[in-house]
Amino acid sequence: MPELPEVHTILKQLEPHILNKPIQELYVSVKGQRLIKPRSPGDFSSKISGRKIIMVKRYGKFMVFLLDNEQQIIGHLRMSGRLTYSPKLLKHKHKHLHIKFADNGYLNFIDVRRFGTFHLVSNIGNYQGLQNLGIDALSPALSAEELYWKFQVTSKNIYKALLDQAVIAGLGNIYVNEDLYASSIRPITKARKLSLQEVRQLLVNIRLILKAAISFKGTTLLDKTYLDSAGDTGKFYKRLRVYDREGKPCYKCKTLIKRVRIANRSAFYCPKCQKG
DNA sequence: AGGGGTACCTGCGGGC
DNA sequence: TGCCCGCAGGTACCCC
Secondary structure (H helix, E strand, O other): OOOHHHHHHHHHHHHHHHEOOEEEEEEEOOOOOOOEEOOOHHHHHHHHOOOEEEEEEEEOOEEEEEEOOOOEEEEEOOOOEEEEEEOOOOOOOOEEEEEEEOOOOEEEEEEOOOOOEEEEEOOHHHOHHHHOOOOEOOOOOOOHHHHHHHHHOOOOEHHHHHHOOOOOEOOOHHHHHHHHHHOOEOOOOEHHHOOHHHHHHHHHHHHHHHHHHHHOOOEOOOOOOOOOOOOOOOEHHHHOOOOOOOOOEOOOOOOEOEEEEEOOEEEEEOOOOOEO
């Protein structure tokens, strides 16, 4: 579920509630076997109790909570994870973890499918998930030339290349589909076939769409899996042009949108507007 | 190297 | 009504 705009929204909303407050304890439900590292809730809890979160950062879809003793909690929401803040203990069927602060506030992790992870590390540089991460899609450090170069040295199609977090960090299925539609590129096009000019335009569209999605607090689909930290729906769903529109008319040319399976995921495109 | 499949989970909607 | 199937904003791991 959550891609860059959703993770960004959640962290921005949480920040004022969780920064610089002493942590009292960590609670993990018995179901959360794969959820945390270290695996022992007691171990995890004792290592962070008394500490404060002094900074929150996002790398792609990863969330990093920096503690005041230089430990970091690295979180990933995967498909259905949510984070909320509550001033009181929250009862919820799918709440698998919370951090209780000394002021009695709670940071809650809710996750229906239980794919999400929270890892406590002392050296962020050794964390595998971040080592393999490419430059963040919204980072000014990412240039069209670099992206073009990465496309030149792979034989992947552009759909898989954009989903590859080592190529560009932060995009997921919704925004990749929207980016390719906006750029008139078919998902199955080989990434290396794109000209530098086309990559420039693609990167412009990626950033425009991500920023617009952030301004709408992300995208919530019909199943309501994603809700922001305040429990609200992300209103960018109103702006989706191609994702989940199979069989519906293209907004530009009225041709019916097609769906193809690529690597067990659904790619949507307009067969007339998107060339390749 | 990259494609494809599976696995990790729960829940929902559609078809029969 | 109920069962079975496919599908879901992600990623890691296997085999060819």
